[in-house]
Amino acid sequence: MSEGGRADAGPGLRGWLEERTGVSLILDLAHKKTVPLHRHTIWYYLGGMTLFLFTIQVATGILLLLYYRSSSDEAFESIQFIMTKVPFGWLIRSIHSWSANLLVFVLFVHMFSVFFLKAYRRPRELTWVTGALLLFVMLAFGFSGYLLPWNTLAFFATQVGTEVAGSVPGMGRFMLRFLRGGEHVTGGTLTRFYGIHVAVLPALTTALLLLHLLLVQRHGMSRPPGQNEGRTMPFVPNFLLRDCIGWCVALGLLAALAALFPWELGTKADPFAPAPAGIRPEWYFGWMFQTLKLLPGHVLGIEGELIGIFAFGVGGLLFVLAPFLDRSQEKRRVSLGFTVAGAIVIAYMAVMTVLVYLPGKP
Amino acid sequence: MSRRKFLDWFLGTSVGAMCASVLYPIFRYLVPPDVPEAQTNRAVAAREGDLKPNESKVFPFGSQPAILIRGADGTYHAFSATCTHLNCTVQYRGDLRQIWCACHNGFYDLAGANVSGPPPRPLEQFTVHVTEGEIVVSKS
Numbered sequence: 001m002s003e004g005g006r007a008d009a010g011p012g013l014r015g016w017l018e019e020r021t022g023v024s025l026i027l028d029l030a031h032k033k034t035v036p037l038h039r040h041t042i043w044y045y046l047g048g049m050t051l052f053l054f055t056i057q058v059a060t061g062i063l064l065l066l067y068y069r070s071s072s073d074e075a076f077e078s079i080q081f082i083m084t085k086v087p088f089g090w091l092i093r094s095i096h097s098w099s100a101n102l103l104v105f106v107l108f109v110h111m112f113s114v115f116f117l118k119a120y121r122r123p124r125e126l127t128w129v130t131g132a133l134l135l136f137v138m139l140a141f142g143f144s145g146y147l148l149p150w151n152t153l154a155f156f157a158t159q160v161g162t163e164v165a166g167s168v169p170g171m172g173r174f175m176l177r178f179l180r181g182g183e184h185v186t187g188g189t190l191t192r193f194y195g196i197h198v199a200v201l202p203a204l205t206t207a208l209l210l211l212h213l214l215l216v217q218r219h220g221m222s223r224p225p226g227q228n229e230g231r232t233m234p235f236v237p238n239f240l241l242r243d244c245i246g247w248c249v250a251l252g253l254l255a256a257l258a259a260l261f262p263w264e265l266g267t268k269a270d271p272f273a274p275a276p277a278g279i280r281p282e283w284y285f286g287w288m289f290q291t292l293k294l295l296p297g298h299v300l301g302i303e304g305e306l307i308g309i310f311a312f313g314v315g316g317l318l319f320v321l322a323p324f325l326d327r328s329q330e331k332r333r334v335s336l337g338f339t340v341a342g343a344i345v346i347a348y349m350a351v352m353t354v355l356v357y358l359p360g361k362p
Numbered sequence: 363m364s365r366r367k368f369l370d371w372f373l374g375t376s377v378g379a380m381c382a383s384v385l386y387p388i389f390r391y392l393v394p395p396d397v398p399e400a401q402t403n404r405a406v407a408a409r410e411g412d413l414k415p416n417e418s419k420v421f422p423f424g425s426q427p428a429i430l431i432r433g434a435d436g437t438y439h440a441f442s443a444t445c446t447h448l449n450c451t452v453q454y455r456g457d458l459r460q461i462w463c464a465c466h467n468g469f470y471d472l473a474g475a476n477v478s479g480p481p482p483r484p485l486e487q488f489t490v491h492v493t494e495g496e497i498v499v500s501k502s
Binding site for chain 1: 392394420421422425443447448466476480483
């Protein structure tokens with residue numbers, strides 16, 4: 001901007017910033033942004049809540065990095081040190097673990113709300129795809145972070161999880177060696193997971209999140225089919241302040257959960273100890289775990305686990321491609337088939353997850 | 363070929379080659395090298411008298427876990443302790459007299475055969491010898 005531009009930008013700090021950054025463009029956008037008001041508006045808060053919980057993860061994750069040591073000899077002891085010696089270490093670690101679980105839960109609810117409200121309709125297909133990829137990245141965060149304390153549960157969960165990846169026909173062996181950093185789960189796997197957890201996945205998340213948010217701004221919030229054009233609410237400050245109330249509640253809930261139910265550390269991983277009774281993965285992988293448990297050794301001459309893994313792969317692909325498969329969305333109609341399919345998937349996941357926690361034999 | 367087309371082709375392939383020369387070492391770096399493990403064919407699992415009848419012990423067989431079981435009749439059995447389903451380490455259930463994988467509830471009998479649950483194959487069986495007070499396990 002020329003010297004004349006300075007006079008246009010106005011006096012004071014705002015003028016100084018405006019001349020150098022053009023910040024008014026962003027502020028104008030924020031002030032123009034509106035949120036549709038209808039009986040499903042409440043679901044719009046889940047995106048912001050997910051973002052808030054992710055911010056908590058980044059902040060607590062950075063704090064944990066200051067004391068965590070990523071070798072199989074020291075990882076467990078360093079977490080023990082954080083939990084017992086570092087002032088408020090127990091709080092930071094528990095909030096990180098609880099927030100991770102809440103984040104995945106809110107993310108699933110956000111995803112299913114978008115699915116049932118058909119917010120993936122044209123032209124928001126890529127917003128859905130970036131969101132779905134973000135969900136996979138968050139699950140990868142959960143899986144890689146689970147190993148970092150190097151405890152028994154984490155050791156066997158990683159053993160099973162990487163073996164599942166290793167069972168994929170064709171490229172399975174490559175994936176297994178890539179994930180484990182060798183043939184077996186060792187200290188090398190821990191170092192690798194640590195690098196993935198604190199460097200690779202945050203970089204991927206940053207790129208995907210920026211794209212996702214950019215697309216949300218580009219297209220605005222989707223009005224569900226059947227909800228006619230009507231009232232709106234300004235994003236700033238009305239919707240944002242309501243968002244803030246939700247974030248304060250979430251922060252309070254996290255603090256309460258961390259204080260009342262500090263996250264357990266378990267026992268240090270021993271590669272030569274048998275898998276303990278009652279072993280199970282994090283709840284959000286429970287439905288897959290239970291499916292693999294129920295599948296028999298062989299189905300029609302094919303190993304049961306292969307069938308399970310193939311089904312998960314196909315399911316994941318259909319999920320990502322939902323906006324392109326749902327043809328009735330073109331006509332801005334509610335696609336009953338997709339709604340029923342989504343409900344069946346939720347019911348299946350819920351039943352399988354409950355089965356994981358039910359006491360059973362032996 | 364015109365000079366413009368040649369330059370397009372030349373620059374395009376150069377950029378492609380440059381990308382490949384950057385990406386190939388990264389790709390190779392990500393996959394760990396094949397480090398041949400020392401072949402273990404034999405290991406001392408325990409000393410005679412360490413296990414009472416109907417007890418077991420998981421022990422290192424090279425870099426992998428193996429399980430030594432003393433049956434209720436006093437005979438020894440040894441197997442790889444890696445479940446054939448998804449690689450968890452199995453344990454012996456004295457109450458059921460079967461080998462159990464806690465991860466996905468798989469069962470094997472005392473011959474190592476998969477008898478129920480998701481395991482698709484039997485456990486690898488090892489040979490057990492008792493020599494000079496030591497219980498020696500070796501690959502069959």
